[in-house]
Amino acid sequence: MSSTTVDEVVTRARDVARDVARVHADSVDRESRFPIEAVDAMREAGLLGAIVPRELDGGGARLPELASAVRVMAGECASSALVLAMHLIEAFNLVRHGHTDALREVTARVGRGEMLLANANSEVGSGGDVSRSKSFLGGDASPWTWEKDCLAISYGSHANALLSMARRSESAPETDMVYALVERADYELEPTSAWDTMGLRGTCSRGYRVSARVREELVFPVPFSSVANDGAGQMRQLILSAAWVGLAEAAVGRAHAFVRAAARKAIGTVPPGALRVSEMAGDVQACRALLETAANRLDLLREEGSLENGPMTIQLRNLKVTTSKLAAKVATGALEVTGIIGYKREGPFSVERIVRDAHGGLVMVSNDRFLHDNAQFLLVAKEI
Ligand SMILES: Cc1cc2nc3c(=O)[nH]c(=O)nc-3n(C[C@H](O)[C@H](O)[C@H](O)COP(=O)(O)OP(=O)(O)OC[C@H]3O[C@@H](n4cnc5c(N)ncnc54)[C@H](O)[C@@H]3O)c2cc1C
Incomplete structure (x- = not known):
């Protein structure tokens, strides 16, 4: 991907979304299966390495382009978009904080599209609270032993590496944590829960008990609190919000097509749903603008240095809350416009998968948690 321009990231994402993700979205959802075809196509198109700088074999893309890539993917298959988004969050963490020779070498492999990264942060018992962990690095020397009862690891059995926080040692306080990467050969996953959910079924976010060997050279050289506060949290809010905006766009797109078809059947009349579509279009445009503003601002801050910026962090949490609520609201509104046609699983105006997926945004870390922090x-x- 090293010879591409950043605009190509969005074009390539659009191609993969239209030609691959769209084709398989229904079977991914019905079978609750990993979107292997879309992820392979994303890898082929250089999207998995797009965030890595060119000097490390990546595409050197900016955050606004990456947010757009996730947004357009979500318009066709939210699960594919979320796999891309979650991988990009971890790639971002590697680029930003992975300053050891071994982590740099992994980053270059990510840049070349050789790695799919997953996250194993949330823990049974503490849910979305990532400020503490029961798990710890054990043993006397590297490779350290590490065991964790994970609440959810999206596409855990398909990833090439996991990233997670753990207490520095058994005696360390629960907030004194490191961030580490473990490669596939160094961990075993024992499923502890199923993933038979209302929506986002292709993320395959089962619970797992992880047993791993953590190599010293793959432990981030800064504490987990620095990774979380200086980038990971901000990137997560931004890039997941892109998926919620993409779902809202998909919903309003179906409702729009529906009222246009109705208008063509009764020339000279305004179908009753048109007013509702016009209102939803305004909401979606506002959220798209919020996303673009936040992506540009975060990108600027990233270039300048620290991302530990209170107002930016607040803005990004609000972005996540606003866009995820909007996606659910617009999806429901699109259902009201399309009626029984939209309620059906089949057909060009069906919004049933979009309605189910859009509600995932409300729980993919609770909005109340972010509102409380703000x-x-x-x-x-x-x-x-
Ligand atoms: C599709 C999907 C994919 C996921 N993938 C991954 C993954 O790959 N890796 C991973 O580690 N995790 C993953 N998760 C888990 C996710 O990150 C959260 O840990 C999980 O959603 C639980 O977070 P929570 O804050 O909603 O729940 P909890 O922390 O259990 O909170 C439950 C409820 O309590 C209330 N609550 C809790 N704390 C507060 C507070 N401070 N203020 C106000 N109210 C509060 C809220 O109403 C909340 O809904 C995934 C989740 C989903 C839905």
Whole structure:
């Protein structure tokens, strides 16, 4: 991908979304299976390595282009988009904080599209709270032993490597954590829960008990708190929001097509759903603009240095809350416009998968958790 321009990232994502993800989206959803065809096509198109700098064999793409890539993918298959998004979050962490020779070597493999990265942060018992962990690095020397009861690891059995936080040692306080990468040969996964969900079924986010050997050289050279506060959290909010905006666009797109078809059948009349579509279009355009603004701003901050920026963090949490709520609202609105035709699983105006997937955004880390974090910050902030 090293010879491509950044705009090509979006074009390539659009091609993969239209030609591959769309074709397999229904079977991915019905069978609750990993979207292997779309992920292979993304790898082939250089999307898995797009975030890695060119000097490390990647595409050197900017955050706005990557957000657009996830957005257009979500318009066809939300599960494929989320696999891309979750992989990009971990690739971003590697690029930003993986400053050891061994981690740099892995980053270059990501740049060449050889790796699919998954995350194993959330733990049974603490859910979306990533500020602490029960798991720890054990033993006397590298490779350390590491065991974790993970609440969910998306596409865990398809990834080439897992990234996760763990306490530095058995005696370390639960907030004193490192971030580490473990390659496939160094871990075993024992499934502990199924993934038979309402939506986002292709993410295959089962619970697993992980047993791993952690190599010293693949432990990030900064504490997990630095990874989380200086990039990982911000990138996660941004890139997952892109998926929720893409789902909202897909929903309003179906409703729009439906009212246009109705208008063609009764020339000179305005179908009753048109007013609702017009209102939804405004909401979707506003969210798309919020996403683009946040992506550009985060990219600028990334170039300047630290991402530990209170107002930006608040803005990104709000972006996630706003876009995920909007996706669910617009999907339901599209169902009301399309009626029984949209309620059916088949047909060009079906919105049933979109409605189910869009509700995943509300729980893929609870909005209440982010609103609560923001509420705490706003108590001391002088301006909003
Ligand atoms: C599709 C999907 C894919 C996922 N993939 C992964 C993955 O690859 N890796 C991974 O590690 N995890 C993954 N997860 C798990 C995810 O990151 C969260 O851990 C999980 O959704 C639980 O987070 P939570 O905050 O909703 O739940 P909990 O922390 O269990 O909270 C449950 C409920 O309690 C309330 N609550 C909790 N804390 C607060 C608070 N501070 N303020 C207000 N209310 C609160 C909220 O109402 C919340 O819904 C995935 C989840 C989904 C849905």
